[in-house]
Amino acid sequence: MKYVIIGAGVAGVEAAKTIRGLDASGEILMISADTHIHSRCMLHKFISGERDEQGLDFTERDFFERYQIGWKKGIRVQKICPDKKELLLDTSETVSYDKLLIASGADSFIPPVGELRKASNVYGLRNLSDAQAIVKEAENAGEVLVIGSGLVGLDAAYGLLELGKKLTIVEMADRILPVQLDAHGAAAYQAAFEEAGVRFVLERKASEAVCEPDGRIHKVILDNGDQIPCDLIIVAAGVRPSLSCLEGSGIACDRGITVDSAMKTSVGDIYAAGDVAGLSGIWPNAADQGRIAGRSMCGVDAAYTDTYAMKNTINFFHLVTLCVGRIREEEGDEIHIKEDRTQYKRMIVRDGKIQGILLQGDISGAGIWQYLIKNQIDISHIKKDVFDISYADFYQTGEKGKYEWSIPVQ
Amino acid sequence: MKRILIEYEKCDGCKNCSAACMQAHRKTPGTIYDLDLTDPENESRNRILKDADGHYKPLFCRHCDDPECVKSCMSGALHKDPESGHVFYDETRCGSCFMCVMNCPFGVLKPDTVTKTKVIKCDFCADAGGDPSCVKSCPKKAIHVEEV
Numbered sequence: 166m167k168y169v170i171i172g173a174g175v176a177g178v179e180a181a182k183t184i185r186g187l188d189a190s191g192e193i194l195m196i197s198a199d200t201h202i203h204s205r206c207m208l209h210k211f212i213s214g215e216r217d218e219q220g221l222d223f224t225e226r227d228f229f230e231r232y233q234i235g236w237k238k239g240i241r242v243q244k245i246c247p248d249k250k251e252l253l254l255d256t257s258e259t260v261s262y263d264k265l266l267i268a269s270g271a272d273s274f275i276p277p278v279g280e281l282r283k284a285s286n287v288y289g290l291r292n293l294s295d296a297q298a299i300v301k302e303a304e305n306a307g308e309v310l311v312i313g314s315g316l317v318g319l320d321a322a323y324g325l326l327e328l329g330k331k332l333t334i335v336e337m338a339d340r341i342l343p344v345q346l347d348a349h350g351a352a353a354y355q356a357a358f359e360e361a362g363v364r365f366v367l368e369r370k371a372s373e374a375v376c377e378p379d380g381r382i383h384k385v386i387l388d389n390g391d392q393i394p395c396d397l398i399i400v401a402a403g404v405r406p407s408l409s410c411l412e413g414s415g416i417a418c419d420r421g422i423t424v425d426s427a428m429k430t431s432v433g434d435i436y437a438a439g440d441v442a443g444l445s446g447i448w449p450n451a452a453d454q455g456r457i458a459g460r461s462m463c464g465v466d467a468a469y470t471d472t473y474a475m476k477n478t479i480n481f482f483h484l485v486t487l488c489v490g491r492i493r494e495e496e497g498d499e500i501h502i503k504e505d506r507t508q509y510k511r512m513i514v515r516d517g518k519i520q521g522i523l524l525q526g527d528i529s530g531a532g533i534w535q536y537l538i539k540n541q542i543d544i545s546h547i548k549k550d551v552f553d554i555s556y557a558d559f560y561q562t563g564e565k566g567k568y569e570w571s572i573p574v575q
Numbered sequence: 576m577k578r579i580l581i582e583y584e585k586c587d588g589c590k591n592c593s594a595a596c597m598q599a600h601r602k603t604p605g606t607i608y609d610l611d612l613t614d615p616e617n618e619s620r621n622r623i624l625k626d627a628d629g630h631y632k633p634l635f636c637r638h639c640d641d642p643e644c645v646k647s648c649m650s651g652a653l654h655k656d657p658e659s660g661h662v663f664y665d666e667t668r669c670g671s672c673f674m675c676v677m678n679c680p681f682g683v684l685k686p687d688t689v690t691k692t693k694v695i696k697c698d699f700c701a702d703a704g705g706d707p708s709c710v711k712s713c714p715k716k717a718i719h720v721e722e723v
Contacts, residue, residue: 210670535678
């Protein structure tokens with residue numbers, strides 16, 4: 166049996182490990198454009214110089230040898246030919262497969278504003294290659310413009326601050342991290358970044374950016390006419406599933422590659438996992454999808470069921486935040502807020518069930534909230550301050566001392 | 576693998592287990608008699624929770640069979656040791672993202688209070704050998720180690 170995996174992110178890596186666990190002798194080959202295994206969540210540590218390429222590796226030491234996995238790195242798949250069960254690589258080589266996993270991830274989305282897509286000093290921050298290019302470009306850049314203040318935009322800024330760059334961040338919304346935080350939670354990070362020297366321009370969009378004869382953009386004009394001079398531009402406006410190698414393959418796509426709960430695509434013996442499937446954009450879920458795909462590829466029944474993805478943790482300037490579920494208030498919500506010198510907590514409760522929580526400053530033992538929110542557990546019977554609810558209120562030990570959930574039937 | 580089994584009905588909330596854990600993981604030399612309980616650097620890996628009726632519910636890392644913390648770790652800092660079955664944490668690899676804290680359904684994990692760069696995680700007192708310090712210190716024998 167020959168298993169081929171396109172992509173060497175966490176979905177691909179977890180799939181490969183899972184396959185090896187189930188099939189000791191099958192051939193496993195990974196093919197990736199990436200030349201280093203790296204955690205995308207740590208690219209800011211590479212930009213800042215805190216870690217080198219090896220420091221971003223999230224796998225066990227000697228991963229490829231230990232699990233006897235082949236790896237073609239720095240290579241892109243150009244075409245998938247399901248009828249011949251073959252891949253065409255950009256080296257003109259063909260590779261055959263019995264089972265194929267597409268875990269090619271996603272690409273930074275550069276919006277069609279001005280000549281952003283054409284300029285040579287505009288980067289997304291998605292791959293190690295982006296971070297490497299940004300570091301190189303930053304050597305000669307005094308002023309950096311970051312478009313978008315989501316987690317990726319702030320990661321880029323956080324890394325570049327360490328290099329002593331002058332940074333401006335433009336954000337369309339009225340606050341930073343608009344998807345994850347409410348205004349109060351966002352203000353704390355904004356203040357911390359501003360104190361470090363970052364300038365934020367909120368409620369503004371880039372509207373014009375022209376390449377000069379050197380092929381670079383030296384200023385971006387905002388929708389109110391303001392000009393922002395820049396030597397380097399980082400666009401953090403989201404990602405799109407990386408689907409280019411699918412053309413002509415007949416594999417059904419929607420936002421990403423369409424998969425069933427076993428991570429099977431519409432074409433036999435082809436599976437997809439991670440960002441390319443467009444189901445969620447966060448690490449734990451991509452890893453889970455990879456493991457499920459690996460099991461399916463070995464003929465073992467498996468289903469991706471823990472699909473909950475409205476969850477994030479944030480850590481900048483030693484200020485930690487956790488947000489799970491809905492953050493935006495709706496009519497009829499019960500809002501609980503608690504605040505002191507070291508923390509801010511905000512919870513949305515509706516009909517006795519928690520819809521969302523935001524904890525800033527102290528997230529000790531906060532894992533329980535995800536369970537209560539995603540399973541919509543009724544908490545109205547617990548006679549405690551809502552923020553004091555803990556696993557003690559659902560405590561039960563079962564077989565082999567495992568923790569279980571004691572939830573009263575309503 | 577070995578797991579700390581809990582008979583929570585026996586727990587009287589004395590927190591000897593927490594003091595023993597703090598002592599076992601303190602950075603400074605010394606004995607339990609000079610352990611600074613107010614130093615935020617001394618943190619316990621276990622906690623005695625209370626339910627709404629005031630009953631004590633001890634919270635100890637289960638070193639789960641299918642650990643959510645390991646599955647959510649983006650740096651490779653957390654791994655389940657195939658030999659002992661225990662979940663170990665390598666501080667030097669940790670990216671301080673705290674997705675493990677978010678994903679532990681029982682709320683066992685927490686970031687360190689002082690620097691917010693590390694995870695406070697039970698190591699089964701592996702370096703010390705023998706039973707974990709918490710188990711050795713429990714006067715009610717509410718926790719014990721068993722091969723499961």
